[in-house]
Amino acid sequence: MNKEPSTSTNTYWRQTRHLTMGLLLTWLLLSFGILFFARELNGLRFFGWSFSFYMAAQGLTLMYVLILAIFSYQSHRISARQKTLAQLAATHTQSESV
Numbered sequence: 001m002n003k004e005p006s007t008s009t010n011t012y013w014r015q016t017r018h019l020t021m022g023l024l025l026t027w028l029l030l031s032f033g034i035l036f037f038a039r040e041l042n043g044l045r046f047f048g049w050s051f052s053f054y055m056a057a058q059g060l061t062l063m064y065v066l067i068l069a070i071f072s073y074q075s076h077r078i079s080a081r082q083k084t085l086a087q088l089a090a091t092h093t094q095s096e097s098v
Contacts, residue, residue, distance in 0.1 A: 008089070012082045019074050023067050030063050 034041070034055045044051035046059075
């Protein structure tokens with residue numbers, strides 16, 4: 001018995017995968033970019049510290065927390081949207097059978 005996943009399930013996982021890949025790319029660019037360009041960023045000052053030191057000490061940690069918050073918020077929105085679509089489909093199916 002070969003059961004194919006529904007279109008809404010495919011949509012849910014496609015949206016979740018795109019969100020995850022986008023945020024992982026952001027994480028990679030932030031981590032690599034700040035560390036790779038640390039010498040060039042030493043000339044900039046942020047709250048009295050060199051920018052590269054600040055980003056390594058606190059800034060990147062704050063960015064990672066922001067990435068997690070974005071992931072949580074967007075995942076909740078995707079799930080809520082899928083739940084609403086499933087309820088609409090169920091209502092539509094019930095109205096057709098009457």
